[in-house]
Amino acid sequence: MLMEIPSLRDPRLLSGWDNGEDAALWSLGDGRIAILTLDFITPIVDDPVLFGEIAAANALSDVFAMGGLPKVALNVVAFPTSCEPLEVLKGILLGGARKVQEAGACLAGGHSVQDDEPKYGLSVYGEVHEDRLWRVTGAKPGDGLVLTKPLGSGILTTAFKAGMAGEELLTGAVTWMAMLNDLPRRLPEDILTAIRAATDVTGFGFLGHCLDMVSSSDMDVEILSSKIPSMEGALEMAAMGMVPAGAYSNREHFSSRVKMGEHVKLEVQDLLYDPQTSGGLLLAVDPLREGELIKTLREIGFTKSELVGRFKEGAGSAMIL
Structure with a gap:
């Protein structure tokens, strides 16, 4: 189904949603490759801080899975302000910020919308040198x-x-x-x-x-x-x-x-x-x-x-x- 969605092709786009990779790859030249990903989830635990930590670790994982290092992250938030106290949202964002900092990346804002169910994650930009890039495929017989x-x-x-x-x-x-x-x-x-x-x-x-x-x-x-x-x-x-x-x-x-x-x-x-x-x-x-x-x-x-x-x-x- 996704293959039917039109997409502008560019030789600098090394991997997108049609390659089965964990994130999009964009050539920056001189062997540098940008890694771009976005992931968000609904709560799987009741504690807001722990939920934030798990959701952030989950999103950052796509960059690490390609051999890269995360550089900048943006919050992606949906939250029911009409029925949940803002202290809950603060806890979620605090947990996410802790994991971004632990990963050695900068948290630079984000975007939020009103929703009936909390959702949280990150958009992450990372980098890897082409000599250190891990792809999903690449294993050899005997590995x-x-x-x-x-x-x-x-x-x-x-x-x-x-x-x-x-x-x-x-x-x-x-x-x-x-x-x-x-x-x-x-x-x-x-x-x-x-x-x-x-x-x-x-x-x-x-x-x-x-x-x-x-x-x-x-x-x-x-x-x-x-x-x-x-x-x-x-x-x-x-x-x-x-x-x-x-x-x-x-x-x-x-x-x-x-x-x-x-x-x-x-x-x-x-x-x-x-x-x-x-x-x-x-x-x-x-x-x-x-x-x-x-x-x-x-x-x-x-x-x-x-x-x-x-x-x-x-x-x-x-x-x-």
């Missing part, structure tokens, strides 16, 4: 697939809203969602150059974004279900049926390209399709450096990082072993 954060935020927030999960489980999920995916700022140069492709795990779930990574190449990705990290309580809640509607939509949309092993339990399958908010990064890495990458990730706070699969020659499928 390892590394996941930096555990899965399960959609399941846990669904369970919490249904009164089935306690504050402790939600707090764990919030901690992961508010964590910045700022690997381009924190990984050593020699490890950064070993990463050949990347994307972040968001609404299409783990499997949807894995399939993006093999969408334009003659490759498959093999996933080891036993290695998939999950948030505390997520598998238990999935086994109880606390699965968001988005997970069923993802299954319906992507299952034709997924070869699911018969031994894979239903709750694990639900986890793989679970839509994430501010999920981790999927990284295709040189197999000679994957152990070093995982060790470093765990040292800088991504303690659940795992080698979860491997790329191989194929036809654009995901095989769950």
Whole structure:
């Protein structure tokens, strides 16, 4: 459907909505590339500050997922001023500002509208040198697939809203969602150059974004279900049926390209399709450096990082072993 919308073409536009990338790319010349993205969400937690932090981390992730550094961000706000106190809005903006500052970027205003439901996010401008750019595609056969954060935020927030999960489980999920995916700022140069492709795990779930990574190449990705990290309580809640509607939509949309092993339990399958908010990064890495990458990730706070699969020659499928 989006392909029918007219768009002016320009040779400086390296990637837009027709390329499956996490953000638009614009050539600035001399090897510099601008990264432009916009993302906003509805509240998934009641605390305004935490909601602001999660929404901002979610938006900033698109820049980090392309190997770039965010430079400037603008607030995108919808808020029901007629029925919610402005202190709530202040909390949301404060949480967002904290994450923008933590990311090393400047917050330079934004735009707000009156709406019946709060919505918040960011428009972000970042930059990356062409030698450090990560695209969604670019993995080679034999590359390892590394996941930096555990899965399960959609399941846990669904369970919490249904009164089935306690504050402790939600707090764990919030901690992961508010964590910045700022690997381009924190990984050593020699490890950064070993990463050949990347994307972040968001609404299409783990499997949807894995399939993006093999969408334009003659490759498959093999996933080891036993290695998939999950948030505390997520598998238990999935086994109880606390699965968001988005997970069923993802299954319906992507299952034709997924070869699911018969031994894979239903709750694990639900986890793989679970839509994430501010999920981790999927990284295709040189197999000679994957152990070093995982060790470093765990040292800088991504303690659940795992080698979860491997790329191989194929036809654009995901095989769950």
